[in-house]
Amino acid sequence: MCTKRNIVVLLAIVLVLLLSTTVWTVLGGSVAAPGSTYESTIIRGEGLEWSAAGPWLCTVPTPAGPIFMYHIMYPLDSMGKRYSGVCWQVNDNPTSFGAFPEADQSLTWMTLTVRTGVDSFETTLVSHHTKKGKGPLRETVAISIGNCTWRLTGPNSNEGQATVATYLPAQDANTDGFPDEGQKPVLCVPFTVTSQRLTMMRGCVPTPIPEPPKP
Numbered sequence: 011m012c013t014k015r016n017i018v019v020l021l022a023i024v025l026v027l028l029l030s031t032t033v034w035t036v037l038g039g040s041v042a043a044p045g046s047t048y049e050s051t052i053i054r055g056e057g058l059e060w061s062a063a064g065p066w067l068c069t070v071p072t073p074a075g076p077i078f079m080y081h082i083m084y085p086l087d088s089m090g091k092r093y094s095g096v097c098w099q100v101n102d103n104p105t106s107f108g109a110f111p112e113a114d115q116s117l118t119w120m121t122l123t124v125r126t127g128v129d130s131f132e133t134t135l136v137s138h139h140t141k142k143g144k145g146p147l148r149e150t151v152a153i154s155i156g157n158c159t160w161r162l163t164g165p166n167s168n169e170g171q172a173t174v175a176t177y178l179p180a181q182d183a184n185t186d187g188f189p190d191e192g193q194k195p196v197l198c199v200p201f202t203v204t205s206q207r208l209t210m211m212r213g214c215v216p217t218p219i220p221e222p223p224k225p
Contacts, residue, residue, distance in 0.1 A: 095121035113139035113151040166207035
């Protein structure tokens with residue numbers, strides 16, 4: 011039986027559902043990065059804007075040309091205070107601009123990032139420069155430790171200042187992969203860094219395949 015009380019309850023439920031739909035519609039529209047018409051039409055749901063998490067393309071200007079790095083950061087806690095990551099240098103520089111000519115490989119950096127403010131972060135990076143050894147394993151030529159302080163400048167951009175300290179294998183006496191405490195780097199180089207987050211992009215229009223010549 012449809013009583014007055016049931017009608018009131020039903021109206022309340024409908025009102026809640028309508029409000030919930032409105033809220034999710036607003037949130038869904040705000041998730042997409044501003045300035046991207048294409049992204050605003052996609053239900054993304056990641057909520058990564060103004061977050062350190064996600065894929066980034068980092069650019070480091072140098073006298074020899076720009077260095078490009080793919081940096082992917084993964085949150086280690088629900089509050090976004092710590093992130094682990096992997097940084098892959100597209101145009102690798104194993105010799106560190108000629109300082110270690112024997113090195114022939116140095117592609118990957120392991121990273122740890124901590125939040126230092128509302129939109130500021132600090133990242134530590136480690137990478138090994140190696141060469142082909144006499145045995146089955148590659149030999150370490152140098153160890154690089156990077157430090158970068160940076161801030162988010164927009165929902166999908168950041169900028170910062172970095173230094174890269176490089177050490178010799180002999181400065182890692184206990185062979186744990188890190189320079190021993192108290193060791194001073196043989197080389198310390200400053201850099202500036204700007205990054206753009208990888209966002210959704212439209213697919214291209216396939217190039218027409220030329221028709222074969224008629225016999």
